[in-house]
Amino acid sequence: GAGVSQSPSNKVTEKGKDVELRCDPISGHTALYWYRQRLGQGLEFLIYFQGNSAPDKSGLPSDRFSAERTGESVSTLTIQRTQQEDSAVYLCASSAGNNEKLFFGSGTQLSVL
Amino acid sequence: LAKTTQPISMDSYEGQEVNITCSHNNIATNDYITWYQQFPSQGPRFIIQGYKTKVTNEVASLFIPADRKSSTLSLPRVSLSDTAVYYCLVGDLLYNNNDMRFGAGTRLTVKP
Numbered sequence: 001g002a003g004v005s006q007s008p009s010n011k012v013t014e015k016g017k018d019v020e021l022r023c024d025p026i027s028g029h030t031a032l033y034w035y036r037q038r039l040g041q042g043l044e045f046l047i048y049f050q051g052n053s054a055p056d057k058s059g060l061p062s063d064r065f066s067a068e069r070t071g072e073s074v075s076t077l078t079i080q081r082t083q084q085e086d087s088a089v090y091l092c093a094s095s096a097g098n099n100e101k102l103f104f105g106s107g108t109q110l111s112v113l
Numbered sequence: 114l115a116k117t118t119q120p121i122s123m124d125s126y127e128g129q130e131v132n133i134t135c136s137h138n139n140i141a142t143n144d145y146i147t148w149y150q151q152f153p154s155q156g157p158r159f160i161i162q163g164y165k166t167k168v169t170n171e172v173a174s175l176f177i178p179a180d181r182k183s184s185t186l187s188l189p190r191v192s193l194s195d196t197a198v199y200y201c202l203v204g205d206l207l208y209n210n211n212d213m214r215f216g217a218g219t220r221l222t223v224k225p
Contacts, residue, residue, distance in 0.1 A: 004156075035215070041217070042200070042215050042216055042217040042218050043157070043200070043214075043215035044214075045214040045215070091156050091157075093156065093157075101147065101159035101162060102149070102157070102159065103158075103159075104155075104156025104157050104158065105156055106154075106155060106156055107155075107156055
């Protein structure tokens with residue numbers, strides 16, 4: 001595709017439910033990032049993939065958060081047992097490599113009721 | 114970690130030049146400096162990147178002094194559509210990928 005695609009664009013869920021957020025990066029981009037942005041706040045780094053590997057998962061807020069990437073393409077961010085504090089926009093970005101600019105998707109707005 | 118510090122907000126008027134400075138005192142040798150712009154309900158988009166001295170593109174200029182402990186994004190003749198949050202990002206993917214962290218950014222408001 002022409003850009004980074006994220007789905008769904010909006011997700012409303014009940015507290016305690018699991019959610020999966022999907023990111024389709026630009027074809028050929030080896031690096032993929034997930035960020036979280038709470039209303040009016042800056043971007044919080046979550047995790048980074050180089051190929052299908054995540055060298056460091058320490059940015060994930062808790063063990064309820066996990067992410068995977070397959071085929072050096074699509075990535076899924078999973079949040080288990082969602083809490084109201086998980087409500088935010090989840091942004092995905094991809095880049096062609098080291099020090100290359102990041103291309104962001106439009107994000108998934110997650111609302112936990 | 115190359116922590117960055119930017120002003121929280123700035124106001125300007127249409128047609129003025131705007132300079133936003135970012136401090137990054139512990140920048141590493143391998144680190145590049147990148148600026149992004151974010152409009153409401155959108156993901157950030159790349160504006161400009163540099164390593165040292167001056168970089169200019171069709172949108173902005175980036176000034177980096179010799180010690181690289183700060184950088185200044187310069188937006189010439191801003192318009193209302195330049196109202197956005199501007200983020201300074203300092204890092205190097207290969208050696209410190211966790212440094213790809215955005216600070217709080219600078220909220221620029223351009224007034225008519």
